[in-house]
Amino acid sequence: MTTNDGNPRPWRDSILPWLTGAAMTAAIVMVFLVVPDEREQGVVQRIFYFHVAAAWLAFAGFALVAAASAWFLRTGSEAADRLAQACAEVGLLFTTLVLVTGPIWARPIWGTWWTWDPRLTMTVVLWTIYAAYLMLGRLSAGDDTTRRYAAVLGIVGALNIPLLVLAVRLWRGIHPAVMINKDPEAGLKDPSMIWALLVANVAMALLFDWLVSLRMRLLRIDREIAGLDLEDERA
Amino acid sequence: MWAIARKDLAIERRTGEMLSSLFLLALLVILVFAFAVEPERLAGPEIAAGMLWATLLFSGTLALNRSFLIEREAGAWTALALLPVDRGSIYLGKMLANLVLLAFAAVVLLPVIAILLGTRGLEPAPATLAATLFLGVFGIAAIGTLCAAIASRSRAREVLMPLLAFPLLAPLLIAAARATSGALVGRGPAEIASWLAVLLGFDIIFATAGWLAFDWIIEE
Numbered sequence: 001m002t003t004n005d006g007n008p009r010p011w012r013d014s015i016l017p018w019l020t021g022a023a024m025t026a027a028i029v030m031v032f033l034v035v036p037d038e039r040e041q042g043v044v045q046r047i048f049y050f051h052v053a054a055a056w057l058a059f060a061g062f063a064l065v066a067a068a069s070a071w072f073l074r075t076g077s078e079a080a081d082r083l084a085q086a087c088a089e090v091g092l093l094f095t096t097l098v099l100v101t102g103p104i105w106a107r108p109i110w111g112t113w114w115t116w117d118p119r120l121t122m123t124v125v126l127w128t129i130y131a132a133y134l135m136l137g138r139l140s141a142g143d144d145t146t147r148r149y150a151a152v153l154g155i156v157g158a159l160n161i162p163l164l165v166l167a168v169r170l171w172r173g174i175h176p177a178v179m180i181n182k183d184p185e186a187g188l189k190d191p192s193m194i195w196a197l198l199v200a201n202v203a204m205a206l207l208f209d210w211l212v213s214l215r216m217r218l219l220r221i222d223r224e225i226a227g228l229d230l231e232d233e234r235a
Numbered sequence: 236m237w238a239i240a241r242k243d244l245a246i247e248r249r250t251g252e253m254l255s256s257l258f259l260l261a262l263l264v265i266l267v268f269a270f271a272v273e274p275e276r277l278a279g280p281e282i283a284a285g286m287l288w289a290t291l292l293f294s295g296t297l298a299l300n301r302s303f304l305i306e307r308e309a310g311a312w313t314a315l316a317l318l319p320v321d322r323g324s325i326y327l328g329k330m331l332a333n334l335v336l337l338a339f340a341a342v343v344l345l346p347v348i349a350i351l352l353g354t355r356g357l358e359p360a361p362a363t364l365a366a367t368l369f370l371g372v373f374g375i376a377a378i379g380t381l382c383a384a385i386a387s388r389s390r391a392r393e394v395l396m397p398l399l400a401f402p403l404l405a406p407l408l409i410a411a412a413r414a415t416s417g418a419l420v421g422r423g424p425a426e427i428a429s430w431l432a433v434l435l436g437f438d439i440i441f442a443t444a445g446w447l448a449f450d451w452i453i454e455e
Contacts, residue, residue, distance in 0.1 A: 073451055128402040135398050139391040145454075149385045152448045153399065156381065159444055160403050163437050167406035170429055171413065 012213045020210045023203035030196040044108050049196050051101040053204040054094045055123075061091025061208065062130065062158060069154030072147065078223075079216075081147045084154050085137065086215035090208055092130045098123060118168040125164055129157045142226065236320070239328025244335060246305065253298045257340050260294040265351060278353040284416035286348050288408055291341060291375065292401070299333050299379035300396040303387040316453045323446035325453060330380040330445065337372035357419050363427065364418040370434035371411035377438060378403050381445040384452050403441075410434050 031049045038045035068084035071077060102120065103113040114120065133153050140146040247253055265286060269277060277286065306312045315325055345368070349357060378400055386396040414430035424431060 125402055125405045132395075132398040132402055135395060136385065136389070139395050140389040145388060148451045148454070149388070152381075152451055153385055156403065156441070156444055156448070159440055160406065163406040163433065163440065166436075167409045167433050170433065171409050 012210075012217070016206065016210045016213065020203070020206040023199065023206050027196070027200040027203040030192070030199050035192050035196045036190055041109055044105055047101050047105045049200040050204070051098060051105065052197060053200040054097040054101065056201060057204050057208045058091050058094035058098060058126075061087045061094060061212075062126065062161075065091065065130070065133075065154045066158035069151035072151045073155075078220075081151065082216045082219045083212070084151065085219060086212045088130050088133050088154070089215055090211045092127065092134065093211070094204075094208065095123060095127045095130070099127060116172060118165070118172045121168045121172065122161075122164055125168075126161070129160065133157060142223075236324035236328040236331070239325060240331040240335075243302070243305075243329065243332035247332070247336065253301060253336055254339065257294045257298040257336070258343065260297060261290040261340065261344055262347070264290040264293050265348060269351070274352070278355060280357055280419040281412075281416045283348050283352055283357070284419055285412045286352065287341070287345055287415060288371065288412045290344060290348070291337065291372065292404060292408060293397075295337050295340065295372075295375050296379055296382075296397045296400045297393075298336065299376070299383050300386070300393060302329055302333055302380060302383050307387055312453075322449040322453050326380060326384075326445045326449040327442075329384075330376050330442065333380050334373055334376040337376055338369065341368045341372050358421040360418050360421045360423060363422065363424050364415065366424065366431065367411065367414040367418050367427075367434070370431065370438055371407065371415070373438045374407040374411070374434060374441065375404065377441040377445055378407070381441070381448060381452075384449070406433065407437050410437070 027049070031046050035046065035049075037043055064087040065084045068080045068087065072080040072084060102123075106115070107113050133150065136150055136153060137146065140149070268286060268289075276282075303312075306315055318325065345364075379396075382396050382399040382403070386392040386399060389395045410430045410433040414427045414434065417427040417430070
C-alpha cells in the first residue's frame with residue numbers, strides 16, 4: 001500500500017490553490033473592471049469570457065478522458081484510470097457551467113433561453129454521454145473489470161463526438177439558422193477583450209487542474225480505504 | 236461468430252421472449268404517444284419516421300439489454316471467455332443475432348405505425364427505405380450490444396443500459412429519422428445521401444469499436 005501523505009506535494013497542496021485564486025481574481029477584475037462594454041450587447045456580453053473558457057476546458061477534459069482511458073487499457077495504470085474518472089467529473093461540471101451561462105446570455109441577446117442550434121444540441125448530448133459514463137461507475141462494483149468497461153466507454157464516447165457534430169450540423173443546417181451568424185467572437189475589437197479571454201482561460205485551466213488533482217487524491221484514498229476493509233475482512 | 240448468432244437465434248425462436256416483449260413495448264410506446272399528444276397531430280411521414288425510430292430505440296435497447304443475461308445467469312460467462320476464438324467474434328455473433336431481431340421488428344413495426352397514424356401522403360421508395368432501415372438497426376445493434384455488455388455486470392443494468400446507449404445513439408437517431416422520412420415520401424438514395432453516409436459511418440465506426448473493445452470486455 002503506497003500512501004503519499006507522508007511526503008507533501010507542494011504544487012497541488014500549496015501553490016496550485018493560491019495560483020488559481022490569484023488567476024481567478026485577475027480574470028474577474030479584467031472582465032468586470034477593465035474590459036469595455038460590448039457595443040451592441042452591452043454588459044451581458046461579459047459572461048462570454050467565462051462561458052468560452054469553461055467550454056474549451058470541458059472539451060479538453062473529455063479529450064483527456066479518452067486519452068487516459070486508452071492509456072489505462074494499454075498499461076493498466078491506476079493513475080490513468082483515476083485521471084479519466086476525475087476529468088470526466090470536472091469536465092461534466094464545466095459543461096454544466098457552459099449550459100448555465102449560455103442561456104443567461106442567450107435570453108436577453110437571442111430572446112430565448114434555448115435554441116436547437118448545432119453547438120447547443122451537441123453540448124447537451126455530450127453532457128448526457130459523460131453523465132452516463134459517471135453513472136456506470138456509480139452503479140457498478142468498483143473493481144478492475146468495471147474500470148476497464150468505463151475506459152471502453154470513455155473512448156467510445158469520444159468516437160461519438162465527430163459523428164454527433166456532423167449529424168447536428170446537417171440536421172439544423174437544413175433550416176436557415178439566423179442565430180448562428182450572431183457569433184459573439186466576431187466582435188472582439190478591443191485588445192483588452194482578447195486579454196480578458198486569455199486570463200479567464202488560464203484561470204479556468206488552473207481551476208480545472210486543481211479540481212482534477214483533488215478528485216484524483218480523493219479517489220486514491222477511497223480505493224485505499226476499500227483495500228483496508230478487504231484486509232480487515234481477511235484478518 | 237456464426238455459432239453464437241445461431242445459438243442466440245435458436246433460443247429466441249423457441250422462447251420468443253425478446254421479440255414478444257419488444258413488440259408489446261413498441262406498441263405501448265406508440266399508444267403512449269397517441270394518448271399524450273392528439274393522434275391527429277401524429278399524421279404525416281416525418282412523424283411516422285420519428286415514431287418508428289423512437290419505438291425501435293426504446294423497445295430495442297430494453298430487449299437488447301437481455302442479450303448477455305443468458306450468459307450471466309447461466310454462469311456461461313467464463314465459458315464465453317474460454318472460447319478458443321477471437322473475443323471480437325463473440326461481439327460480432329451477439330450483434331448479428333440482435334441485428335436479425337431488430338430488422339424483423341423494424342419491418343413489422345413500420346406498417347403498424349403507418350396504419351395506426353394514417354397512411355396519407357406516404358409513397359415509400361422500397362429500396363431506399365430498406366437500406367435506411369438496415370443501416371439504422373445495424374447501428375442500434377452495434378451500440379446496443381456493446382452497452383449491454385458494459386452494463387451487464389451492474390446491479391442496476393436495466394436502468395444503466397439505456398442511459399449508456401441513448402446518448403451514444405443520438406447521431407444515429409437524427410440521421411435515421413431524417414433518411415426514413417425522406418424514403419417514405421419517395422425520395423431516392425441520392426437525395427438523402429448525406430444521411431445515409433452518416434448512418435454508414437456510424438455503423439462502421441461502432442461495429443469496429445465494439446469488435447476491438449471486446450478484448451477488454453471479456454477478460455475475467
